[in-house]
Amino acid sequence: MTTWADGPIAAGLGQLATYRELSDYNAKATFDSERATTEIAQAKHFIEACRPLVA
DSSP states (O other), X not given: OOXXXXXXXXXXXXXXXXXXXXXXXXXXXXXXXXXXXXXHHHHHHHHHHHHHHHO
């Protein structure tokens, strides 16, 4: 079972929070296809870790 103490989950949350904060001040972000795929996979992993908490 994935927990919030897992390094990847904590790191993913930190990265998502950084993107959220940057979006307040920047109109756009640019990612190549590989980076976009990686970021989407990380966001999906984070969402799956959250599901049991809100179910």
